Amino acid sequence: MSRPAVKLNAFPIFMRVENRPVIVVGGGEEALAKARLLTQSSAELAIVADNPTESLAEWAAENGVHVVREAYDAAHLAGAALVFAASGEEALDRLAAADARAAGIPVNAVDRPELCDFFTPALVNRAPVAVAIGTEGAGPVLAQMIRARIEQLLPLSxxxxxxxxxxxxxxxxxxxxxxxxxxxxxxxxxxxxxxxxxxxxxxxxxxxxxxxxxxRQGLASGHVALVGAGPGAEDLLTLRAQRLLMEADTIVYDALVPEAVVAMGRRDAERIAAGKRKGCHSKSQAEINTLIVSLARQGKRVVRLKSGDPLIFGRAGEEMQALRDAGISHEVVPGVTAAFAAAANFALPLTLRGVASSIVFTTGHDLKGNALPDWAKLAIGGATVAVYMGRSIAAEVARHLIRAGLSPDTAVAVVENASLGHRAMFHGTLADLPSLQERAELTGPVMTIIGDAVAGADFSRSEPLAAHQPVLSVA
Missing domain, CATH: 1.10.12 (Lyase 2-enoyl-coa Hydratase; Chain  A, domain 2)
Known part of the structure; x- marks a missing residue:
């Protein structure tokens, strides 16, 4: 048996106030708050206050709002579409409410719900679109919290x-x-x-x-958005990314994107796992390129969801080229890259005045040969180096950098699953870094940050790398 619907005591409506008088009675902060809200409309606003505060008077002058500097009288309400009793004085608010009601004018008395014919909603203004949130006066703070969530969802455009x-x-x-x-x-x-x-x-x-x-009789043309899913935590997704997920017909996502982020998409959206994780490639890059082009040609709105930021080690260049070659409309939505999330977990300054003025992002895979890559030379020059997917090459990174002249005592910070609640954090020196390879339990994405600036991090929640220290050979 279904429950009977709970009925509203206040029915929500939108009332026309264009070029109609709206009166605010009061000269203090309550009146100013209501007046500010009302200037979002095209009403002819007037404030009745014999002794307005300086802040209200200044605001009214700046915004072209008429202040009637007289003691309140019922005659001030003549012809009004709405009245707001906002003096903060109970007797005056009751008088104004009674006068308005006697004249058949809807009235709102601030913080006095028993005197109100209507309640002022929390307002999301995208004129001519408006979203009003009301609680019948029971929870103004709750209404503002809901408003903040809706503000995030609706673009300013x-x-x-x-x-x-x-x-x-x-x-x-x-x-x-x-x-x-x-x-x-x-x-x-x-x-x-x-x-x-x-x-x-x-x-x-x-x-x-x-x-x-x-x-085209309303038939859609396909579009692909290459969207950064961030480092893992769903609340680090950008507002634009969230909107696109809610609009997508199809979501094509990488293995490193958590299910909680994918689940933020539209419920009926098609979801396709694209893989692309080390040792577990369910689709080749060429297959992914073909897939997103094919979906867009079917007129679908596609979100290509990539871990971190699409333009940092995300192979977005190849996908964008395939879309360009096919003449498919596309865009890129930045995401929080893992290096920034790892630095935040450690409260670690990636740049530090007088210590490090540049940052290097690298996978470290170019250390397989004997030649020292340019980024390693930058590290020796004082740059902070962020190494993506660094566990399997930790010893090689340390060996090459020490051999090239970087001090073995250079500070190092390591995070597995940066930004997530179950992250693992480690700290130590470059000489300690090879121990990372021995930690087979670290199956999530690992971020390693190296440099003198790392010494300024907060290591109170991390484990020393030296606890699992193998012998480092630099020969």
Missing amino acids: LGRLARLAVSYRGIVERVLSKGAVRRRFWKEFFAGAPARAIEAGDEERAARAAADLIR
């Missing part, structure tokens, strides 16, 4: 996109058939090429995309 949509409404009604075709057009308009162009600030391109969409 949404209002411009909605205004552009208004200009196409007439032609869509004339040219496109009712029902599925129009719905398909508007869905692609608000989530496809026109939306991407508006977000990029290119209204001419958005108009061209909308016109093309009309010609």
